Amino acid sequence: MKQKDENRWVEDVLNSMEGVEKARPAEDLYGKIERRIAVPLTKGHTISLTTFSAATASIVLLIVLNMMALTGNSRKHDNGRQDEVSSVARYYDITNESEGPGI
Amino acid sequence: MQAEEILYLVAKGDKSAFGQLYAMFKDKVYNTCISYLQQSSEAEEATQDVFVEIYHNAVSYKGGASVSTWIYRITVNKCLDRIRYNNRQKRFSFITSIFSKDTGELRHDKPHFEHPGVGAKNRERAGLLFSAIRQLPENQQTAFILKQVEGLSQREIAQIMDIGEKAVESLLQRAKSNLRKKLSDYYNSSEGL
Numbered sequence: 418m419k420q421k422d423e424n425r426w427v428e429d430v431l432n433s434m435e436g437v438e439k440a441r442p443a444e445d446l447y448g449k450i451e452r453r454i455a456v457p458l459t460k461g462h463t464i465s466l467t468t469f470s471a472a473t474a475s476i477v478l479l480i481v482l483n484m485m486a487l488t489g490n491s492r493k494h495d496n497g498r499q500d501e502v503s504s505v506a507r508y509y510d511i512t513n514e515s516e517g518p519g520i
Numbered sequence: 521m522q523a524e525e526i527l528y529l530v531a532k533g534d535k536s537a538f539g540q541l542y543a544m545f546k547d548k549v550y551n552t553c554i555s556y557l558q559q560s561s562e563a564e565e566a567t568q569d570v571f572v573e574i575y576h577n578a579v580s581y582k583g584g585a586s587v588s589t590w591i592y593r594i595t596v597n598k599c600l601d602r603i604r605y606n607n608r609q610k611r612f613s614f615i616t617s618i619f620s621k622d623t624g625e626l627r628h629d630k631p632h633f634e635h636p637g638v639g640a641k642n643r644e645r646a647g648l649l650f651s652a653i654r655q656l657p658e659n660q661q662t663a664f665i666l667k668q669v670e671g672l673s674q675r676e677i678a679q680i681m682d683i684g685e686k687a688v689e690s691l692l693q694r695a696k697s698n699l700r701k702k703l704s705d706y707y708n709s710s711e712g713l
Contacts, residue, residue, distance in 0.1 A: 423704060423707050423708070426703075426707055427700050427703045427704055427707065429645060430645045430648055430649050430652075430703050431649065431696065431699060431700070431703070433638070433642040433645035433646040433649050434635070434638070434642075434646055434649060434668050434669050435668075437635065437637045437638050437639075437642070437646070437669070438637035438638075439547045439548075439551045439637055440547075440550055440551045440554045440563075440635060440636040440637045441546075441547055441550065441636075442546055442547075442550040442563075442564060442567055443564065446546070446550075446564055446567060446568065447539070447542055447546075449564075449568055450542070450567075450568050450571045450572060450575075451535075453568060453572050454538075454571075454572055454575045454576070
Protein backbone atom coordinates (compact mmCIF):
# COMPACT_ATOMS: atom_id res chain seq x y z
CA MET A 418 0.00 0.00 0.00
CA LYS A 419 2.79 2.37 1.02
CA GLN A 420 4.77 1.49 -2.12
CA LYS A 421 1.67 2.10 -4.24
CA ASP A 422 1.18 5.57 -2.69
CA GLU A 423 4.82 6.39 -3.26
CA ASN A 424 4.70 5.32 -6.93
CA ARG A 425 1.53 7.30 -7.54
CA TRP A 426 3.04 10.40 -5.92
CA VAL A 427 6.24 10.06 -8.02
CA GLU A 428 4.22 9.70 -11.25
CA ASP A 429 2.06 12.71 -10.30
CA VAL A 430 5.19 14.83 -9.78
CA LEU A 431 6.71 13.60 -13.06
CA ASN A 432 3.56 14.54 -14.95
CA SER A 433 3.02 17.85 -13.15
CA MET A 434 4.28 19.82 -16.19
CA GLU A 435 1.74 18.27 -18.55
CA GLY A 436 -0.64 20.80 -20.11
CA VAL A 437 1.15 23.67 -18.44
CA GLU A 438 0.94 27.12 -20.06
CA LYS A 439 4.04 28.57 -21.70
CA ALA A 440 5.87 31.20 -19.68
CA ARG A 441 5.92 34.55 -21.48
CA PRO A 442 8.73 37.12 -21.34
CA ALA A 443 8.17 40.67 -20.11
CA GLU A 444 6.80 43.20 -22.61
CA ASP A 445 9.94 45.36 -22.51
CA LEU A 446 12.29 42.49 -23.44
CA TYR A 447 12.21 43.28 -27.17
CA GLY A 448 13.30 46.87 -26.43
CA LYS A 449 16.28 45.56 -24.45
CA ILE A 450 17.24 43.27 -27.35
CA GLU A 451 16.92 46.15 -29.85
CA ARG A 452 19.24 48.27 -27.71
CA ARG A 453 21.78 45.44 -27.60
CA ILE A 454 21.78 44.84 -31.35
CA ALA A 455 22.17 48.58 -31.96
CA VAL A 456 25.62 48.37 -30.36
CA PRO A 457 28.16 47.31 -33.02
CA LEU A 458 29.49 43.79 -32.48
CA THR A 459 33.09 43.69 -31.34
CA LYS A 460 34.94 40.41 -31.33
CA GLY A 461 37.48 40.41 -28.55
CA HIS A 462 39.02 43.71 -27.40
CA THR A 463 39.95 45.94 -30.29
CA ILE A 464 42.09 49.08 -30.14
CA SER A 465 42.51 51.80 -32.76
CA LEU A 466 45.64 52.05 -34.91
CA THR A 467 46.47 55.45 -33.36
CA THR A 468 46.39 54.02 -29.82
CA PHE A 469 48.47 51.04 -30.92
CA SER A 470 51.08 53.33 -32.62
CA ALA A 471 51.25 55.63 -29.57
CA ALA A 472 51.73 52.65 -27.24
CA THR A 473 54.46 51.18 -29.47
CA ALA A 474 56.27 54.56 -29.71
CA SER A 475 56.13 54.94 -25.91
CA ILE A 476 57.59 51.47 -25.36
CA VAL A 477 60.40 52.10 -27.90
CA LEU A 478 61.15 55.48 -26.31
CA LEU A 479 61.25 53.91 -22.85
CA ILE A 480 63.69 51.21 -24.05
CA VAL A 481 65.93 53.80 -25.77
CA LEU A 482 65.97 56.06 -22.69
CA ASN A 483 66.81 53.12 -20.47
CA MET A 484 69.64 52.04 -22.74
CA MET A 485 70.99 55.60 -22.87
CA ALA A 486 70.84 55.86 -19.11
CA LEU A 487 72.68 52.54 -18.73
CA THR A 488 75.45 53.35 -21.23
CA GLY A 489 75.82 56.90 -19.84
CA ASN A 490 76.18 55.53 -16.32
CA SER A 491 78.82 52.98 -17.28
CA ARG A 492 80.80 55.63 -19.19
CA LYS A 493 80.59 57.96 -16.18
CA HIS A 494 81.62 55.07 -13.95
CA ASP A 495 84.65 54.35 -16.17
CA ASN A 496 85.65 58.04 -16.10
CA GLY A 497 85.33 58.02 -12.33
CA ARG A 498 87.66 55.02 -12.07
CA GLN A 499 90.19 56.72 -14.34
CA ASP A 500 90.11 59.88 -12.18
CA GLU A 501 90.59 57.75 -9.09
CA VAL A 502 93.60 55.93 -10.58
CA SER A 503 95.27 59.17 -11.72
CA SER A 504 94.77 60.83 -8.32
CA VAL A 505 96.34 57.80 -6.55
CA ALA A 506 99.23 57.88 -9.03
CA ARG A 507 99.67 61.56 -8.38
CA TYR A 508 99.63 60.96 -4.62
CA TYR A 509 102.38 58.39 -4.79
CA ASP A 510 104.13 60.36 -7.51
CA ILE A 511 104.23 57.38 -9.87
CA THR A 512 103.43 59.09 -13.15
CA ASN A 513 105.00 57.80 -16.40
CA GLU A 514 107.68 60.49 -16.33
CA SER A 515 108.98 59.60 -12.87
CA GLU A 516 109.05 55.85 -13.52
CA GLY A 517 112.63 54.84 -13.23
CA PRO A 518 114.20 51.78 -14.75
CA GLY A 519 114.82 50.34 -11.29
CA ILE A 520 111.21 49.83 -10.41
CA MET B 521 5.56 34.42 -44.51
CA GLN B 522 7.62 31.32 -43.60
CA ALA B 523 10.25 31.46 -40.86
CA GLU B 524 12.99 30.72 -43.45
CA GLU B 525 11.99 33.75 -45.53
CA ILE B 526 11.85 35.96 -42.45
CA LEU B 527 15.29 34.79 -41.36
CA TYR B 528 16.60 35.53 -44.85
CA LEU B 529 15.38 39.12 -44.46
CA VAL B 530 16.91 39.32 -40.96
CA ALA B 531 20.24 38.26 -42.50
CA LYS B 532 19.93 41.27 -44.81
CA GLY B 533 19.52 43.54 -41.79
CA ASP B 534 15.73 43.97 -41.95
CA LYS B 535 14.73 45.12 -38.45
CA SER B 536 10.98 44.64 -38.94
CA ALA B 537 11.59 41.03 -40.05
CA PHE B 538 13.60 40.56 -36.86
CA GLY B 539 10.58 41.84 -34.90
CA GLN B 540 8.41 39.26 -36.67
CA LEU B 541 10.87 36.47 -35.90
CA TYR B 542 10.96 37.58 -32.25
CA ALA B 543 7.16 37.47 -32.06
CA MET B 544 7.16 33.96 -33.55
CA PHE B 545 9.77 32.44 -31.24
CA LYS B 546 9.92 34.54 -28.05
CA ASP B 547 7.68 32.25 -25.99
CA LYS B 548 9.47 29.08 -27.09
CA VAL B 549 12.88 30.57 -26.33
CA TYR B 550 11.87 32.12 -23.00
CA ASN B 551 9.97 29.01 -21.87
CA THR B 552 12.99 26.82 -22.61
CA CYS B 553 15.33 29.26 -20.86
CA ILE B 554 13.20 29.47 -17.72
CA SER B 555 12.98 25.68 -17.54
CA TYR B 556 16.77 25.38 -17.63
CA LEU B 557 17.74 28.40 -15.54
CA GLN B 558 14.76 28.44 -13.16
CA GLN B 559 14.94 32.17 -12.53
CA SER B 560 13.03 34.79 -14.54
CA SER B 561 15.85 37.38 -14.56
CA GLU B 562 18.37 34.80 -15.82
CA ALA B 563 15.88 33.49 -18.39
CA GLU B 564 15.34 37.04 -19.70
CA GLU B 565 19.08 37.61 -20.05
CA ALA B 566 19.52 34.28 -21.83
CA THR B 567 16.59 35.11 -24.15
CA GLN B 568 18.33 38.39 -24.99
CA ASP B 569 21.57 36.50 -25.72
CA VAL B 570 19.69 34.09 -28.01
CA PHE B 571 18.02 36.82 -30.09
CA VAL B 572 21.18 38.92 -30.30
CA GLU B 573 22.98 35.83 -31.64
CA ILE B 574 20.14 35.13 -34.09
CA TYR B 575 20.37 38.72 -35.37
CA HIS B 576 24.13 38.65 -35.82
CA ASN B 577 24.36 35.08 -37.16
CA ALA B 578 21.27 34.90 -39.37
CA VAL B 579 23.67 34.91 -42.34
CA SER B 580 25.20 31.64 -41.14
CA TYR B 581 21.84 29.78 -41.32
CA LYS B 582 22.30 27.37 -44.21
CA GLY B 583 18.99 25.53 -44.17
CA GLY B 584 19.09 21.77 -43.64
CA ALA B 585 17.48 21.94 -40.22
CA SER B 586 14.34 24.04 -39.76
CA VAL B 587 14.60 27.58 -38.33
CA SER B 588 12.86 26.32 -35.21
CA THR B 589 15.51 23.60 -34.71
CA TRP B 590 18.28 26.14 -35.35
CA ILE B 591 16.81 28.55 -32.77
CA TYR B 592 16.27 25.79 -30.20
CA ARG B 593 19.91 24.73 -30.69
CA ILE B 594 21.13 28.26 -29.96
CA THR B 595 18.79 28.44 -26.94
CA VAL B 596 19.97 25.13 -25.45
CA ASN B 597 23.63 26.11 -25.92
CA LYS B 598 23.14 29.54 -24.32
CA CYS B 599 21.34 28.01 -21.35
CA LEU B 600 23.96 25.30 -20.82
CA ASP B 601 26.73 27.94 -21.06
CA ARG B 602 24.97 29.94 -18.33
CA ILE B 603 24.49 26.88 -16.12
CA ARG B 604 28.20 26.01 -16.49
CA TYR B 605 29.15 29.61 -15.65
CA ASN B 606 26.84 29.61 -12.60
CA ASN B 607 28.29 26.30 -11.43
CA ARG B 608 31.82 27.72 -11.69
CA GLN B 609 30.68 30.75 -9.68
CA LYS B 610 29.08 28.44 -7.11
CA ARG B 611 32.30 26.45 -6.74
CA PHE B 612 34.26 29.68 -6.36
CA SER B 613 31.76 30.98 -3.79
CA PHE B 614 32.13 27.70 -1.88
CA ILE B 615 35.90 28.17 -1.75
CA THR B 616 35.58 31.80 -0.64
CA SER B 617 32.94 30.86 1.95
CA ILE B 618 35.46 28.53 3.63
CA PHE B 619 37.64 31.54 4.36
CA SER B 620 34.91 34.12 4.99
CA LYS B 621 33.65 35.14 8.40
CA ASP B 622 30.03 34.89 7.18
CA THR B 623 27.70 32.02 7.92
CA GLY B 624 29.25 30.00 5.12
CA GLU B 625 25.96 29.74 3.22
CA LEU B 626 26.24 29.47 -0.54
CA ARG B 627 25.17 32.79 -1.95
CA HIS B 628 24.74 31.38 -5.44
CA ASP B 629 22.20 28.75 -4.48
CA LYS B 630 18.92 29.12 -6.33
CA PRO B 631 15.76 29.83 -4.40
CA HIS B 632 12.79 27.49 -4.77
CA PHE B 633 11.54 27.88 -8.34
CA GLU B 634 7.93 28.31 -9.44
CA HIS B 635 7.27 28.02 -13.17
CA PRO B 636 4.95 30.92 -14.12
CA GLY B 637 2.77 28.70 -16.32
CA VAL B 638 1.96 26.16 -13.60
CA GLY B 639 -1.40 26.43 -11.88
CA ALA B 640 -1.84 26.57 -8.09
CA LYS B 641 -2.84 22.88 -7.96
CA ASN B 642 0.46 21.62 -9.36
CA ARG B 643 2.79 24.36 -8.10
CA GLU B 644 4.43 22.40 -5.29
CA ARG B 645 4.87 19.23 -7.35
CA ALA B 646 6.30 21.16 -10.32
CA GLY B 647 8.71 22.88 -7.93
CA LEU B 648 9.97 19.51 -6.74
CA LEU B 649 10.24 18.25 -10.31
CA PHE B 650 12.37 21.27 -11.30
CA SER B 651 14.65 20.75 -8.28
CA ALA B 652 15.19 17.16 -9.43
CA ILE B 653 15.70 18.19 -13.11
CA ARG B 654 18.47 20.55 -11.97
CA GLN B 655 20.43 17.55 -10.68
CA LEU B 656 20.33 15.60 -13.96
CA PRO B 657 23.30 15.39 -16.34
CA GLU B 658 23.16 18.02 -19.14
CA ASN B 659 22.00 15.77 -22.00
CA GLN B 660 19.27 14.12 -19.90
CA GLN B 661 18.15 17.56 -18.74
CA THR B 662 17.93 18.76 -22.36
CA ALA B 663 15.99 15.73 -23.57
CA PHE B 664 13.56 15.90 -20.64
CA ILE B 665 12.92 19.66 -20.86
CA LEU B 666 12.40 19.61 -24.62
CA LYS B 667 10.02 16.63 -24.35
CA GLN B 668 8.07 17.29 -21.17
CA VAL B 669 8.10 21.08 -20.93
CA GLU B 670 8.33 22.12 -24.58
CA GLY B 671 6.31 19.16 -25.84
CA LEU B 672 8.60 18.49 -28.82
CA SER B 673 8.65 15.18 -30.68
CA GLN B 674 11.60 12.78 -30.30
CA ARG B 675 12.49 13.50 -33.93
CA GLU B 676 12.73 17.27 -33.28
CA ILE B 677 14.75 16.67 -30.11
CA ALA B 678 17.11 14.40 -32.07
CA GLN B 679 17.67 17.17 -34.64
CA ILE B 680 18.25 19.81 -31.96
CA MET B 681 20.68 17.63 -30.02
CA ASP B 682 22.25 16.29 -33.22
CA ILE B 683 21.86 12.67 -32.14
CA GLY B 684 19.72 9.72 -33.28
CA GLU B 685 16.12 9.18 -32.23
CA LYS B 686 17.08 5.99 -30.39
CA ALA B 687 19.62 7.95 -28.37
CA VAL B 688 16.91 10.47 -27.43
CA GLU B 689 14.65 7.64 -26.30
CA SER B 690 17.43 6.20 -24.17
CA LEU B 691 18.20 9.64 -22.66
CA LEU B 692 14.52 10.14 -21.79
CA GLN B 693 14.33 6.72 -20.14
CA ARG B 694 17.46 7.39 -18.10
CA ALA B 695 16.21 10.88 -17.17
CA LYS B 696 12.88 9.49 -15.97
CA SER B 697 14.54 6.67 -14.06
CA ASN B 698 16.91 9.12 -12.34
CA LEU B 699 14.05 11.49 -11.54
CA ARG B 700 11.95 8.63 -10.11
CA LYS B 701 14.85 7.65 -7.85
CA LYS B 702 15.43 11.21 -6.65
CA LEU B 703 11.73 11.79 -6.04
CA SER B 704 11.37 8.45 -4.19
CA ASP B 705 14.29 9.42 -1.96
CA TYR B 706 12.62 12.75 -1.27
CA TYR B 707 9.27 11.05 -0.57
CA ASN B 708 10.84 8.68 1.94
CA SER B 709 12.96 11.34 3.64
CA SER B 710 10.09 13.82 3.96
CA GLU B 711 7.81 11.12 5.37
CA GLY B 712 10.18 10.62 8.26
CA LEU B 713 10.12 14.33 9.15
